[in-house]
Amino acid sequence: MMIRTTLTVTLKMVFILSASPNGRNLHDSADIHAIMIQDKVRTSTYARFILGNSILFTDAVVLDVGCGTGILSLFAAKAGAKRVFSVDASKIAEKAEKIVEANGLSDVITVVRGKVEDIQLPEDVKVDIIISEWMGYALLYESMLDSVLVARDRFLKPDGVMAPSDCRMMFSLCDATEIYKDRIGFWDDVYGALTTSDSSFKTSDACTQVLT
Numbered sequence: 338m339m340i341r342t343t344l345t346v347t348l349k350m351v352f353i354l355s356a357s358p359n360g361r362n363l364h365d366s367a368d369i370h371a372i373m374i375q376d377k378v379r380t381s382t383y384a385r386f387i388l389g390n391s392i393l394f395t396d397a398v399v400l401d402v403g404c405g406t407g408i409l410s411l412f413a414a415k416a417g418a419k420r421v422f423s424v425d426a427s428k429i430a431e432k433a434e435k436i437v438e439a440n441g442l443s444d445v446i447t448v449v450r451g452k453v454e455d456i457q458l459p460e461d462v463k464v465d466i467i468i469s470e471w472m473g474y475a476l477l478y479e480s481m482l483d484s485v486l487v488a489r490d491r492f493l494k495p496d497g498v499m500a501p502s503d504c505r506m507m508f509s510l511c512d513a514t515e516i517y518k519d520r521i522g523f524w525d526d527v528y529g530a531l532t533t534s535d536s537s538f539k540t541s542d543a544c545t546q547v548l549t
């Protein structure tokens with residue numbers, strides 16, 4: 338029987354002017370996780386893949402890289418995983434642990450707080466499946482691809498499955514004149530009171546807009 342193990346993430350056009358990594362840990366707070374979970378395309382795609390492939394997940398040992406609230410780990414447990422290791426570097430891991438308890442899944446899901454590059458799994462276990470939602474806007478912004486690849490090399494069995502295993506990045510030309518005026522040109526004259534020649538105001542963060 339063919340098992341579909343490819344979770345393809347197709348991004349609609351995302352317009353990026355610039356991106357700079359900074360020291361903030363956005364993922365400590367529950368708010369950003371609520372926004373991610375409320376992204377129906379994102380979360381329901383993972384749900385459909387995991388819950389629709391219980392033949393793959395049944396009795397599997399799973400690693401959830403960057404588990405956040407633990408949502409993907411919960412799907413994996415519901416799909417029949419016998420053990421799930423849910424790793425997150427930020428404070429949200431404490432909340433994930435409470436969520437796992439509240440769902441009565443502490444015997445299946447173990448939350449580990451730390452960077453996946455640094456943590457150890459009990460008994461040097463190797464996993465059958467790695468699940469992760471590592472994609473930032475346009476795949477690369479805030480992305481954790483490097484960390485997921487380290488996780489693969491450290492913890493995945495040779496015949497293990499990565500999900501997603503492939504992604505598609507799509508580009509298109511667009512006219513961003515209005516977006517530029519609103520979000521970048523804005524700093525040239527704020528209520529006639531503020532102008533700035535400090536270009537970091539304009540370019541220190543990504544400017545994203547989903548175009549449908």
Ligand SMILES: C[S@@+](CC[C@H](N)C(=O)[O-])C[C@H]1O[C@@H](n2cnc3c(N)ncnc32)[C@H](O)[C@@H]1O
Pocket residue numbers: 364365370373374402403404405406407408409424425426427429451452453454469470471472481484
């Ligand atoms: C995009 S969120 C996804 C959260 C959750 N899996 C979901 O689908 O809602 C990525 C998470 O990965 C965590 N993270 C980023 N880099 C990490 C690393 N190197 N090791 C462990 N966790 C990491 C962040 O703290 C964040 O909670």
